[in-house]
Amino acid sequence: MATCFTKKPLISICIIFSCFLSHAYGRVNPNFQVRAVNLGGWLVTEGWIKPSLFDAIPNKDFLDGAGLQFKSVTVGKYLCAELGGGTIIVANRTQASGWETFKLWRINETTFQFRVFNNQFVGLDTTTAGNGIDVVAVADTPGASETFEIVRKSDDLSRVRIKAPNGFFLQVKTEELVTADFKGDSGWRDDDPSVFLMTTTGSPRGEFQVTNGYGPAKATRVMREHWSTFIVEDDFKFISSNGLNAVRIPVGWWIASDPTPPPPYVGGSLQALDNAFLWAQKYGVNVIIDLHAAPASQNGYEHSSSRDGSQEWGKTDQNIQQTVDVIDFLTARYAKNPSLYAVELINEPLSPGASLESLNKYYSAGYEAVRKHSSTAYVVFSNRLGEHDPKEFFPLVSGLKGSVIDIHYYNLFSDIFNSMTVQQNIDFIYTNRSSQLSQVTTSNGPLIFVGEWVAEWQIQGATKEDYQKFAKAQLEVYGRASFGWAYWALKNVNNHWSLKWMIENGYIKL
Numbered sequence: 001m002a003t004c005f006t007k008k009p010l011i012s013i014c015i016i017f018s019c020f021l022s023h024a025y026g027r028v029n030p031n032f033q034v035r036a037v038n039l040g041g042w043l044v045t046e047g048w049i050k051p052s053l054f055d056a057i058p059n060k061d062f063l064d065g066a067g068l069q070f071k072s073v074t075v076g077k078y079l080c081a082e083l084g085g086g087t088i089i090v091a092n093r094t095q096a097s098g099w100e101t102f103k104l105w106r107i108n109e110t111t112f113q114f115r116v117f118n119n120q121f122v123g124l125d126t127t128t129a130g131n132g133i134d135v136v137a138v139a140d141t142p143g144a145s146e147t148f149e150i151v152r153k154s155d156d157l158s159r160v161r162i163k164a165p166n167g168f169f170l171q172v173k174t175e176e177l178v179t180a181d182f183k184g185d186s187g188w189r190d191d192d193p194s195v196f197l198m199t200t201t202g203s204p205r206g207e208f209q210v211t212n213g214y215g216p217a218k219a220t221r222v223m224r225e226h227w228s229t230f231i232v233e234d235d236f237k238f239i240s241s242n243g244l245n246a247v248r249i250p251v252g253w254w255i256a257s258d259p260t261p262p263p264p265y266v267g268g269s270l271q272a273l274d275n276a277f278l279w280a281q282k283y284g285v286n287v288i289i290d291l292h293a294a295p296a297s298q299n300g301y302e303h304s305s306s307r308d309g310s311q312e313w314g315k316t317d318q319n320i321q322q323t324v325d326v327i328d329f330l331t332a333r334y335a336k337n338p339s340l341y342a343v344e345l346i347n348e349p350l351s352p353g354a355s356l357e358s359l360n361k362y363y364s365a366g367y368e369a370v371r372k373h374s375s376t377a378y379v380v381f382s383n384r385l386g387e388h389d390p391k392e393f394f395p396l397v398s399g400l401k402g403s404v405i406d407i408h409y410y411n412l413f414s415d416i417f418n419s420m421t422v423q424q425n426i427d428f429i430y431t432n433r434s435s436q437l438s439q440v441t442t443s444n445g446p447l448i449f450v451g452e453w454v455a456e457w458q459i460q461g462a463t464k465e466d467y468q469k470f471a472k473a474q475l476e477v478y479g480r481a482s483f484g485w486a487y488w489a490l491k492n493v494n495n496h497w498s499l500k501w502m503i504e505n506g507y508i509k510l
């Protein structure tokens with residue numbers, strides 16, 4: 001509605017023109033196809049795309065979601081949340097796996113909370129029956145009794161002691177008794193029951209980790225610097241002059257409460273998105289807004305800004321409504337901009353957390369929220385990750401005008417690609433992807449969008465020519481997607497994941 005009808009006659013002529021060019025699904029130009037690039041790693045942080053963003057974080061191996069394991073130097077065994085949580089902490093495991101891994105919640109660079117396998121937090125037993133020093137994992141939400149300091153040995157950072165909120169250090173009295181009552185300082189010796197050898201399973205590096213890692217005093221400056229330098233006006237010029245006609249822009253739910261999003265997120269990403277729309281308009285680039293990080297995380301990955309790998313999206317009506325409100329906000333803000341081409345309601349939801357039921361509920365309400373402000377923007381529905389009927393949302397969307405299904409095709413993230421040769425990878429595109437695409441393409445159903453793909457694979461040391469053939473195969477096959485495709489991504493320190501690098505170095509020509 002708002003995009004095509006405006007009270008200003010001069011503007012309306014060009015806006016109506018642009019609607020007819022590309023916005024009128026099935027009306028005027030059914031042959032328009034999106035040839036897009038994802039602006040990944042910009043408004044939703046992904047550490048692997050730009051690792052340097054994390055460089056200046058103090059104690060940066062202690063980010064939210066880092067999995068830590070602690071081996072007592074005196075008993076030589078690992079701390080373990082007995083039964084995975086809900087009861088005592090013991091120190092009687094010879095190997096470390098799920099129950100022996102403690103996920104960090106970072107308070108600041110020295111202060112942390114520890115989440116166990118079953119999601120409780122480690123704390124002191126302060127119940128009336130408890131003695132205030134036994135270490136347990138029973139609290140569902142962390143408070144002062146669940147807040148610890150990690151003290152590292154300055155010349156050996158893997159040697160640590162854990163200071164409890166009562167001011168004493170944790171000690172392993174026996175394999176079955178861990179208490180917070182060690183007073184002394186024995187100089188990090190191997191007979192000190194408060195010393196642990198720490199190993200880490202690594203941490204996610206998403207928006208939560210980077211903002212909480214820097215903390216309130218520094219995060220705003222770091223993020224604003226990133227937003228204003230990672231994607232600039234020149235990138236839109238590059239896009240429009242290299243055979244691309246659209247961008248898919250991943251955003252996070254916190255953008256809707258800019259300039260004062262809930263901590264640790266910081267304000268300013270909305271200004272960056274405003275700039276993108278200005279540049280898009282200037283260079284004739286279409287914009288697909290993609291809600292990549294939904295509140296409480298729809299897939300547990302860093303790219304949905306999960307704090308510790310947990311995935312809580314869609315579990316309550318309130319959470320779904322909050323997500324609909326984000327879509328409502330974004331569509332209302334940009335509906336009058338002729339570059340708004342589509343709104344993608346959520347990226348890569350993952351079952352079982354993101355159930356079919358909660359997605360159907362959300363998708364109906366999200367569609368209405370877009371339509372409240374725009375009759376022309378396409379509404380993109382993402383298929384779930386994993387093995388599901390690729391047409392599972394067809395019953396829901398088939399009656400909805402301007403609906404699009406987003407499918408992501410990577411020759412990665414599955415064992416079937418591990419031993420494939422160059423030719424097998426290419427054949428897989430021409431046969432398997434091609435037939436998968438035909439299977440979901442129907443004459444009266446939703447349009448199909450290959451919203452993410454990349455010319456990268458499991459193969460090491462492939463030649464430039466191999467990459468060229470692989471990219472060409474994908475362009476050919478995904479070029480048949482009725483809505484179009486989008487490469488992941490424009491920029492990335494890993495060259496093959498950067499369409500800019502691939503174009504500038506002659507690997508991909510559009």
Ligand SMILES: *[C@@H]1O[C@H](CO)[C@@H](O)[C@H](O)[C@H]1NC(C)=O
Nearest residue numbers: 107108109110111112147215
């Ligand atoms: C970290 O947080 C704790 C608990 O709030 C506080 O006592 C401590 O001073 C903080 N440390 C730093 C370095 O900010």
Ligand SMILES: *[C@@H]1O[C@H](CO)[C@@H](O)[C@H](O)[C@H]1NC(C)=O
Nearest residue numbers: 082090091092093094175176
């Ligand atoms: C560890 O200690 C707990 C508590 O006493 C006990 O139930 C469990 O069986 C022990 N596990 C091992 C592997 O010794």
Ligand SMILES: *[C@@H]1O[C@H](CO)[C@@H](O)[C@H](O)[C@H]1NC(C)=O
Nearest residue numbers: 416417427428431432433435
């Ligand atoms: C790809 O398609 C071919 C031909 O239909 C089939 O034989 C093969 O099993 C498929 N490969 C995989 C990995 O799914």
